[in-house]
Amino acid sequence: MKTQVLAIGLLATTVLTTPAKADKLDDIIGSGTLRCAVVLDFPPMGSRDENNNPIGFDVDYCNDLAKALGVTAEIVETPFPERIPALMSGRVDVGVASTSDTLERAKTVGMTIPYFAFEMAVTANDKSGVKSFEDMKGKTVGATAGTFEAIALEKQVKEWGVGEFRPYQTQADVFLALSQGQIDATVSTSTVAQSNVKSGKFSGISVVGKAPFDIDYVALFTNREEYGLINYLNLFINQQVRTGRYAELYEKWVGGELPSLSVNGVYR
Amino acid sequence: MFSYTFQWKQALKALPQMLDGALVTLQIALLSMAIGLVIAIILTLFRMSGNRILSGFATAWVEIARNTPALFQIYMAHFGLGSFGIHLSPFTSLLVGIVFNNAGYLAENFRGALKAIPDTQTRAGRSLGMSSLQAFRLIVMPQMLRIAFLPVTNQMVWAILMTSLGVTVGMNTDLTGVTQDLNARSFRTFEFFAIAAVIYYVIAKAVTLAARAFASRMFRY
Numbered sequence: 001m002k003t004q005v006l007a008i009g010l011l012a013t014t015v016l017t018t019p020a021k022a023d024k025l026d027d028i029i030g031s032g033t034l035r036c037a038v039v040l041d042f043p044p045m046g047s048r049d050e051n052n053n054p055i056g057f058d059v060d061y062c063n064d065l066a067k068a069l070g071v072t073a074e075i076v077e078t079p080f081p082e083r084i085p086a087l088m089s090g091r092v093d094v095g096v097a098s099t100s101d102t103l104e105r106a107k108t109v110g111m112t113i114p115y116f117a118f119e120m121a122v123t124a125n126d127k128s129g130v131k132s133f134e135d136m137k138g139k140t141v142g143a144t145a146g147t148f149e150a151i152a153l154e155k156q157v158k159e160w161g162v163g164e165f166r167p168y169q170t171q172a173d174v175f176l177a178l179s180q181g182q183i184d185a186t187v188s189t190s191t192v193a194q195s196n197v198k199s200g201k202f203s204g205i206s207v208v209g210k211a212p213f214d215i216d217y218v219a220l221f222t223n224r225e226e227y228g229l230i231n232y233l234n235l236f237i238n239q240q241v242r243t244g245r246y247a248e249l250y251e252k253w254v255g256g257e258l259p260s261l262s263v264n265g266v267y268r
Numbered sequence: 269m270f271s272y273t274f275q276w277k278q279a280l281k282a283l284p285q286m287l288d289g290a291l292v293t294l295q296i297a298l299l300s301m302a303i304g305l306v307i308a309i310i311l312t313l314f315r316m317s318g319n320r321i322l323s324g325f326a327t328a329w330v331e332i333a334r335n336t337p338a339l340f341q342i343y344m345a346h347f348g349l350g351s352f353g354i355h356l357s358p359f360t361s362l363l364v365g366i367v368f369n370n371a372g373y374l375a376e377n378f379r380g381a382l383k384a385i386p387d388t389q390t391r392a393g394r395s396l397g398m399s400s401l402q403a404f405r406l407i408v409m410p411q412m413l414r415i416a417f418l419p420v421t422n423q424m425v426w427a428i429l430m431t432s433l434g435v436t437v438g439m440n441t442d443l444t445g446v447t448q449d450l451n452a453r454s455f456r457t458f459e460f461f462a463i464a465a466v467i468y469y470v471i472a473k474a475v476t477l478a479a480r481a482f483a484s485r486m487f488r489y
Contacts, residue, residue: 081448084455088272107275108455142438146452154440154449166358166438167449173347177438180350 024226028093034071036062037078037092041170043195044253045098045116057253061115062096064245068236079170080146084109087223094222094233098189100148101219110224112233114217115240117259118189120149123175123197124208128184132209139184142166142174148216149187175202187211191254217261237261272458279459282450286460289446290467296434296442297427300363304370304427305420311375312382326375333372338430341365346437359441362434366427373423374416381415382408414487421479425472432468443467 028034038058040046046056054075066073078086078097086092087109098118101111124130130139137160143150145167157165166183168174171192177183179202188196193207220233240246241261250258314326333341342365345356356364385408393403432444439445447464451457 081451084451084457088458102453104453105455107278145435145440145448151453164357165440167435167440167445168438169436173436173438176347177350180347180355181353182346182350182355183438 023228024093024223025229025232028069028071028229032071033074034062034066034069034094035074035076035092036065037083037086037095037097038062038075039080039083039097040075040077041079041172042098042192043199044191057116057249058096058098060249060253061240062094064240065094065096065233065236068239069232080144081169083221087221094220094229096220098218099221100216102148102151106224108224109221110226110230111219111221112230113237114219114261115237115246116218117261118148118191118216118218119259120152120187120211120213120216121190121193121207122185122187122209122211123178123193123205124185125178125181125183126204126206127181130185130208133187133211135208136163136185136187138162140164140166140182141185141187142168142177142183143186143188144171144174145169147188148218149189149211149213152213153187153211171196175205178205179203187213189216215259217263274459275456276459278454279450279456279463282460283463285450286443286446286463286467289441289443290471292441293428293431293443293468294471296359296363296366296431297424300366300370300427301420301424303363303367304374304423307367307371308374308378311371312378315375315379316382329368330372330375333369334376338365338369339433339436341368342430342433343436358434358437358439361437362431362439362442365433365437366430369430370423370427373426374420377416377419377423378412380419381412384415385411417483417487418479421476424475424479428472428475429468 022030036058038046038054038056040048040054040056042056044056046054046058049055054077059075062075063073076086076092078092078095080097083095083097083099087095095109098116099105099111101114105111122130122133122136124135128139130136140163141153141157142165143153150167154165154167157163166177168177171188174183174186174188175196178186181204185208190207190210196202197205197207220237222229222233246261247258311326311329314322317323342362345364345368346358346361349356349361389407390400390403393407394400398406431442434442435444435448440449443464447460450460
């Protein structure tokens with residue numbers, strides 16, 4: 001009798017305490033909230049309006065995703081270096097944070113198909129005499145720490161063997177340093193470059209040309225093992241393009257020629 | 269819920285790079301302490317001088333250094349001076365920021381130590397025929413150094429930890445800079461930061477233990 005009670009008790013505890021086999025997609029639908037990591041220091045992808053509300057391409061993208069899932073969106077501000085800790089500690093569900101889909105990073109997090117593509121532009125201090133990407137050789141250059149362009153530029157400076165590379169923590173600091181003349185030039189996404197030059201916050205700088213880096217495809221990301229969610233996100237990105245919403249958002253926040261999200265000659 | 273698989277093998281491959289960064293960190297900390305100590309002694313003398321301008325200057329320095337965040341001080345050394353056209357490299361900005369902070373705290377340590385030595389000792393020395401400088405050098409100074417020694421080592425540990433703020437001014441060769449860089453490449457945040465934390469701990473602990481050993485030899489009664 002005693003053993004029976006014990007066995008039933010044990011069984012009951014196992015059933016009650018074993019977590020339901022729900023994956024992240026279920027969790028999001030169940031909780032009614034989609035928490036997105038968005039970088040709000042990266043206009044026009046993410047920034048804040050005069051009332052301190054988050055705005056930008058990535059913010060709209062997260063809202064669209066939440067709408068598709070039938071939940072409410074919660075924008076969690078994460079600077080570039082904090083995107084992954086935010087995901088791993090469970091503060092966010094998905095990163096909509098202009099994250100370059102490098103193979104090195106894909107060993108740690110799960111990347112979707114590209115949802116946006118950046119071209120790289122060189123912005124220079126007018127007094128530096130930098131007129132093109134090649135002119136940056138031997139100069140002091142900088143970029144936002146942890147970004148695709150920072151990694152590429154640092155590598156380039158090492159290859160040149162002269163000059164200095166400085167990573168700053170935020171995009172705003174890079175342009176502040178550039179405008180003060182602490183650095184001579186920076187490489188950033190062309191959208192960021194245009195947006196910062198036009199903003200009038202930083203004087204004495206101009207976009208001087210393109211940087212010959214590969215096109216920077218950026219993906220949404222979530223935990224590597226959440227295939228169900230990644231699968232959903234891939235379809236969502238596909239639908240955004242198919243329904244013309246991608247073009248609409250691009251026109252709203254960036255404008256100009258719509259970048260293609262597919263690579264010619266290969267799947268995915 | 270924390271869902272993360274640690275990959276130590278991959279992270280530990282970067283250990284030599286991180287140790288190089290630790291050397292830079294130690295270098296900045298030592299340099300900032302050496303310069304900070306000299307400035308702190310000068311500030312202490314200024315405050316004792318009785319000259320209003322000199323002591324006012326020293327007091328202002330100590331007040332600002334002790335009552336504003338180190339992050340702010342380092343940021344000002346880079347972007348603050350930068351807006352006046354004075355451009356310091358990340359290394360120099362970081363060094364200047366920490367030296368400023370160190371000097372302020374150390375001057376305060378020295379003042380506290382001086383206060384702990386009774387005036388009567390100086391008077392006794394003077395009455396034995398010492399000049400005021402001799403009394404200070406032979407009686408006050410040795411005791412002051414003994415009292416201030418442990419607070420000074422505290423500041424050394426603090427200086428080591430403060431170097432991690434260099435990333436805000438574009439520093440990428442010190443331990444935190446290297447760690448951030450590795451993290452951005454691979455997103456292996458937790459491994460790299462854990463390794464960095466251990467290295468910081470070891471350095472700080474080593475400094476404390478060395479200082480204690482040194483003190484027990486030097487300051488024996």
